[in-house]
Amino acid sequence: MLSQNIPLKKYSSIKIGGPASYFCEVNSVSQLKQVIKQWREIDGDLNKIFVLGEGTNILFSDSGYDGLVIKNNINLLERKGTQVLAGGGMLMPTLINFCSQNALSGFEWAGGLPGTVGGGIRGNAGAFLGEIGDSILEVESLDLRTFKIKKRNRKECQFGYRQSVFKTEEGKKEVILYAKFKLKKGDREEIKTKTQEKVDYRIERHPLDLPNVGSAFKNVPTSSVSSSVKKEFEKSIKPDPFPVIPTAKLLIGAGLKGKSIGGAKFSEKHPNFIVNFNRAKAEDVLALISIAKKSVKEKYGVDLEEEIMFV
Ligand SMILES: Cc1cc2nc3c(=O)[nH]c(=O)nc-3n(C[C@H](O)[C@H](O)[C@H](O)COP(=O)(O)OP(=O)(O)OC[C@H]3O[C@@H](n4cnc5c(N)ncnc54)[C@H](O)[C@@H]3O)c2cc1C
Incomplete structure (x- = not known):
């Protein structure tokens, strides 16, 4: 069941990564065990x-x-009234x-969000x-x-900004198998339109x-920056999930838009995305991350925190 020396670049959306010594895909809890x-x-x-x-x-x-490396393909999807049970x-x-087809409201914001449950x-x-x-119930x-x-x-999951119990000492050795979501009855066409708006925005x-891995860095809480930085970026502040300065703006300010190393660069379209434009290596991406942290710290006194995870 376990394969050896499987290239991980195939399994990463930025298409970077050497081989895993052991690799397998599981479709059920018994296979996982x-x-x-x-x-x-x-x-x-x-x-x-x-x-x-993903x-x-x-x-x-x-x-x-x-x-x-265990690729989790536990793929159940079941509806009971306004509750949906999904595999991890x-x-x-x-x-x-599925929610939009079933006129269940609650995931419109997630239109275009990649990855697994x-x-x-x-x-x-x-x-x-x-x-x-x-929308988590359990x-x-x-x-x-x-x-x-x-x-x-939900409370026991200890959700926060890009945070949950599964990132802490308590839960980090756990594999998420299933999640039960509580949604609301809504209008199918309205849900579809709102979801599509988010997809279009992303496109x-x-x-x-x-190839990319989404935002390289978390956005920066306004509470953590100086008043002069806050003033400079006043017009860009977003309330999501609390007042933040979009990191893309800080990267532009630090002159990093389009900056490349090897085959990786800060996208011109959205500088907080590092893209693999020409057979990039992980070391190219790490070098860009390091330059961004240094430049933004020097210019704005802000410590950027990675959103992506290096494995
Ligand atoms: C184009 C693009 C846009 C994105 N937009 C957003 C966005 O708007 N908002 C946002 O928050 N993120 C965004 N992301 C980042 C990413 O999509 C999310 O973080 C996503 O939730 C990761 O899911 P995944 O299945 O790919 O996880 P992976 O990348 O495979 O893994 C991420 C972490 O989760 C762990 N993990 C995965 N499955 C399980 C499991 N079953 N049990 C326990 N641990 C597990 C892994 O071990 C790893 O630590 C974006 C990424 C891209 C490429």
Whole structure:
């Protein structure tokens, strides 16, 4: 069931990454458990297991991953009234479309959001004043340490800005298996239109024609910047999910729009997206990240925080 030396660039939306020493895809909880048992015989170190969704938020190292990468394809999708049960490997666009087809309102903000349900919950993905955590009723996960299934309600998931319990010590060894969402009855056409508006917005503003991993950095809370920086970017402040200065504006101000290293660059269309325009290496992307942090710190005194994850 486990394959060896599988190139990870195939599984990352920025198309970068060396081989995983071990790799497998799982479609069910029993397959997942079986794979973990197999891993215990080969190595046993749980710290060397990486759970992969759609790879839309990950920069894999050029040297690959020394361990086991498990691609989660648990794909259930069921509706009961205004509740929807989705597998952790279910693609967000499929879930969003399912809700819209069933006249269920709550995911309009997520039109065009890539990735899986599991990846989205872990990072509490959000946009346009909405976050995945807003509609969560319950999340079911498998604790790899104990092999126990855990169920958490929304409060117990500890959602915050791109944050959840699954990023903390408590939950970081858990695989999200299923999520139950609570939605509202709505008008199908209205939901479809609102969702499509977000898709169109993304197509117009984001460099979707080139491999990328979404925003490289989190936006910057206005509460963390000096009053002069706040004044300079006053017109760009967004209330999403609290008042923030879009990092793209700081990158433009620091002269980094279009700046390239090797085959990677800060997109001219949206500078907070680093795009792979010519067989980029992870080291090119990391060098750009490092330059951005240094330049923005020097010019604005702001510490940028990565949104993407380096593995
Ligand atoms: C074009 C583009 C636009 C984007 N727009 C947005 C946006 O508007 N808002 C936003 O928040 N993000 C955005 N992103 C980033 C990304 O899509 C989200 O973070 C997404 O939720 C990641 O899901 P994924 O399945 O790809 O996770 P992956 O990238 O595969 O993994 C991300 C993390 O989640 C963990 N993980 C994945 N599945 C599970 C699971 N089942 N159980 C436990 N842990 C798991 C992984 O181990 C990893 O740590 C964008 C990305 C792109 C490429």
